Amino acid sequence: MTTKHVDVMVVTPHPDDAEFGVAGTVARWTREGKDVIYVVCTNGDKGTSDPNMKPEELTRIREEEQLTAAKLLGVKEVIFLRHPDQSLEDTPEFRKEIVRLIRMYKPYTVVTADPYRRYIWHRDHRITSQVTLDAIFPYARDHLAYPDLLEEGLEPHKVREVLLWGSEEPNYRVDVTDTFDVKIAALRCHKSQIGGNPSSDMEERMRERYRMMAKEEDYELAEAFHRIELWR
Numbered sequence: 387m388t389t390k391h392v393d394v395m396v397v398t399p400h401p402d403d404a405e406f407g408v409a410g411t412v413a414r415w416t417r418e419g420k421d422v423i424y425v426v427c428t429n430g431d432k433g434t435s436d437p438n439m440k441p442e443e444l445t446r447i448r449e450e451e452q453l454t455a456a457k458l459l460g461v462k463e464v465i466f467l468r469h470p471d472q473s474l475e476d477t478p479e480f481r482k483e484i485v486r487l488i489r490m491y492k493p494y495t496v497v498t499a500d501p502y503r504r505y506i507w508h509r510d511h512r513i514t515s516q517v518t519l520d521a522i523f524p525y526a527r528d529h530l531a532y533p534d535l536l537e538e539g540l541e542p543h544k545v546r547e548v549l550l551w552g553s554e555e556p557n558y559r560v561d562v563t564d565t566f567d568v569k570i571a572a573l574r575c576h577k578s579q580i581g582g583n584p585s586s587d588m589e590e591r592m593r594e595r596y597r598m599m600a601k602e603e604d605y606e607l608a609e610a611f612h613r614i615e616l617w618r
């Protein structure tokens with residue numbers, strides 16, 4: 387099993403969540419030369435209000451949209467786990483899938499949704515991030531956790547930093563003033579989700595929110611996260 391070191395692994399529940407949550411920061415990182423990869427947990431095949439849309443067709447469309455958005459942001463690789471939408475569970479199998487990827491790609495930073503958002507929060511978001519946090523600690527770290535992964539050559543790995551988007555307790559902000567436009571462009575790749583001809587409303591609302599997040603800073607727009615540092 388070959389392994390490689392990436393700077394950042396983004397674990398996203400559905401195609402489009404990463405763009406909403408962290409795309410401005412991702413674009414900043416890739417401009418700085420950092421390697422960023424995406425892991426997309428579900429196929430998003432229930433994300434439509436169109437009664438004529440077939441789930442298989444929606445899966446295909448959403449993967450294409452995700453690949454286009456990722457390319458725009460400079461993301462190096464997109465891994466689709468293709469779990470059915472709205473069906474994620476906190477299972478040993480799903481956890482091991484994430485541990486395997488963490489050990490393969492050895493990210494310094496992992497970004498995912500905040501699992502502890504009250505009260506209404508998409509179940510796939512909650513489960514994705516809960517499982518990802520468990521995978522980081524202790525399962526990816528401990529060599530006895532998965533002897534079979536060790537046999538495959540997947541050594542334990544310590545993730546150093548976790549960023550959670552959608553947090554009610556943000557403690558970390560990233561300047562996305564220069565990458566806000568590319569974030570919006572990446573969001574617009576998800577036509578099946580935000581409509582073919584999105585109004586500038588979304589952009590204006592988002593700009594306003596990001597301005598609020600940057601209120602105490604000396605720049606204009608910020609994405610905000612709850613940040614956890616490990617193994618200092």
Ligand SMILES: [Zn+2]
Nearest residue numbers: 399400403508
């Ligand atoms: Zn989602």
